[in-house]
Amino acid sequence: MIRIVTLSEFPPDVVDFVSRRLHAAYGMGSELEGEGEIPSSALDDEQSAYDAVKALEEMDDDVALYADDKILYLTSEPLTAPEGPMGRGPVDGYAQYGAGKAIATSHGLADKGVPLEVGLAKRAAHYVGHLWDLHHCYDPRCAMHPGWSPGFAAYPEVALCLFCREKSERKIKLGST
Amino acid sequence: MATKTQDPVIGDGSLHVGDRVVYPNQGICRITGVEIKQIAGQNWEVVTLSREEDGATVMVPKAKVMGIGLRKVADVAAIDRVFDELANPNTDPQLDWKVRHRENADRMTGGGLFGTVEVLKGLHALSRVRPLPPKERELYDNARHLLVGEIAAAMNIPLHVAEDNLDYALWPPEGMTRKGRPLPPATLGPPSPARASGLDDDLGFEDDELGGAAEAAPAAAPAAAEDAEDADEEEEKPAPAPAAKKAAPEKEKPKPAHRPQAGSAKKAKPSHAPARKAAPARPAAKKPAAKHTARKAAPAKRPAAKVKGKAKGKR
Numbered sequence: 001m002i003r004i005v006t007l008s009e010f011p012p013d014v015v016d017f018v019s020r021r022l023h024a025a026y027g028m029g030s031e032l033e034g035e036g037e038i039p040s041s042a043l044d045d046e047q048s049a050y051d052a053v054k055a056l057e058e059m060d061d062d063v064a065l066y067a068d069d070k071i072l073y074l075t076s077e078p079l080t081a082p083e084g085p086m087g088r089g090p091v092d093g094y095a096q097y098g099a100g101k102a103i104a105t106s107h108g109l110a111d112k113g114v115p116l117e118v119g120l121a122k123r124a125a126h127y128v129g130h131l132w133d134l135h136h137c138y139d140p141r142c143a144m145h146p147g148w149s150p151g152f153a154a155y156p157e158v159a160l161c162l163f164c165r166e167k168s169e170r171k172i173k174l175g176s177t
Numbered sequence: 178m179a180t181k182t183q184d185p186v187i188g189d190g191s192l193h194v195g196d197r198v199v200y201p202n203q204g205i206c207r208i209t210g211v212e213i214k215q216i217a218g219q220n221w222e223v224v225t226l227s228r229e230e231d232g233a234t235v236m237v238p239k240a241k242v243m244g245i246g247l248r249k250v251a252d253v254a255a256i257d258r259v260f261d262e263l264a265n266p267n268t269d270p271q272l273d274w275k276v277r278h279r280e281n282a283d284r285m286t287g288g289g290l291f292g293t294v295e296v297l298k299g300l301h302a303l304s305r306v307r308p309l310p311p312k313e314r315e316l317y318d319n320a321r322h323l324l325v326g327e328i329a330a331a332m333n334i335p336l337h338v339a340e341d342n343l344d345y346a347l348w349p350p351e352g353m354t355r356k357g358r359p360l361p362p363a364t365l366g367p368p369s370p371a372r373a374s375g376l377d378d379d380l381g382f383e384d385d386e387l388g389g390a391a392e393a394a395p396a397a398a399p400a401a402a403e404d405a406e407d408a409d410e411e412e413e414k415p416a417p418a419p420a421a422k423k424a425a426p427e428k429e430k431p432k433p434a435h436r437p438q439a440g441s442a443k444k445a446k447p448s449h450a451p452a453r454k455a456a457p458a459r460p461a462a463k464k465p466a467a468k469h470t471a472r473k474a475a476p477a478k479r480p481a482a483k484v485k486g487k488a489k490g491k492r
Contacts, residue, residue, distance in 0.1 A: 053335055053338070081337075081338050081341065082334055082335070082338055084332065084334055084338050084339065084341065084342035084345075085256060085257060085260045085328070085332060085342050086260060086264075086342040086345040086346055086353065086355065087345075087353075087354070089341060089342070089345040089350050089353060090350050091341070094335075094337055095337055096335070096337070097335075097336040097337055098230075098336075130337060133322075135318055135321045135322060135325065135340060136321070136340060136344050138301065138304040138305075138309075138317070139308075140365055146341075146344045146348050146363075148348070148350035148351075148363075149348050149350075149363050149365075150363065150364065150365045151365055154365055163311070163314050163315075163318070167318070
């Protein structure tokens with residue numbers, strides 16, 4: 001089950017759309033679990049964005065999780081991530097690979113010209129995919145394609161390519177045992 | 178029966194118990210000890226490793242530790258060179274599938290960091306020209322998985338940050354630079370194989386869109402890839418029926434600019450159902466006809482072999 005927790009206000013139809021798309025992409029139940037807040041301690045040094053890694057680690061929630069449950073946090077706040085070898089790049093979410101928590105933001109979707117619900121659902125599917133160890137995909141139509149690539153806006157469908165879908169199905173089957 | 182030895186010398190002496198190492202094709206492991214195991218009546222000194230990803234235990238005969246390519250996790254300087262290499266855009270993909278397969282297999286079994294980078298970069302470059310066949314797609318994913326794991330371990334950063342950084346080099350976003358040099362921003366790649374070869378149902382596209390995709394397909398495949406074609410025809414299996422497809426009846430329309438997806442679940446079913454039933458007969462009916470028009474003197478054996486290949490792929 002994918003449990004969605006909203007950290008900002010989203011119209012109910014947007015959350016509903018995201019939930020349906022996740023269900024269609026992974027064939028798994030998906031439901032709105034409730035609302036929460038990003039811990040203020042996760043604000044970065046410039047106080048302009050939230051450190052996604054810290055936010056997930058320090059999130060205080062009462063969501064009951066079972067064996068193969070995943071939590072997806074949705075926010076509209078800007079996110080950042082620790083600097084890597086390539087410096088800082090665009091961050092629209094973060095996922096603990098192969099673990100249980102992911103966060104996706106709707107921040108910056110308007111600049112890309114993608115409708116809120118579609119963009120958020122695509123990002124949600126992307127980060128939930130990382131929770132099942134899916135890597136980035138070169139197919140621009142796949143939800144696992146990097147979100148900063150032009151493919152994100154050019155192919156607004158929320159779907160996985162054949163390879164990613166089969167891999168996620170294998171992982172989900174393994175997880176449920 | 179197993180006994181543990183204290184402070185053993187492993188390999189050329191550079192490895193110690195507790196070290197994080199890279200096992201070729203397996204990923205990051207930690208050396209947990211050296212044990213003497215009795216196997217088939219003989220005493221074998223084996224190095225035991227624990228794979229960090231899932232905790233699986235790997236045992237390697239001590240004498241073979243260096244031979245299999247076990248090595249320490251790369252240092253930060255090596256990772257820096259990896260990113261220099263990844264950010265360097267001039268890579269010509271190897272188009273001869275036999276050479277490519279041999280080279281990539283050698284690099285992966287060798288277990289070297291730069292070998293893995295070359296595999297990833299080569300396949301990435303190829304994927305920009307034409308879609309990868311399933312086996313190479315898997316290899317691409319494996320190489321990516323190993324590289325992401327090693328970057329994360331070497332730099333002590335989360336896996337997700339490691340993968341994002343790797344792709345900042347492969348698919349540079351706007352304004353990305355590497356050591357002060359601006360990187361050309363990523364462009365949209367060629368259309369995916371799924372649409373061109375009739376495997377549209379994996380992304381839920383409707384049949385009526387195939388016309389345009391089929392037209393676009395020849396443009397995506399370069400003329401230079403003739404050698405690879407035969408091999409890929411054998412390698413590429415037809416898509417199995419999507420399991421997730423049955424899920425979620427979708428009522429709402431997502432309103433995409435040029436490709437409405439809504440209703441695909443409803444509409445696709447009737448259109449795909451007969452196609453699936455007729456699937457075994459399709460290659461037999463279609464392929465020889467295509468061959469016949471293309472090459473009149475083609476031997477009679479050839480279409481039969483194609484049909485066989487396709488049927489094999491279906492299983």
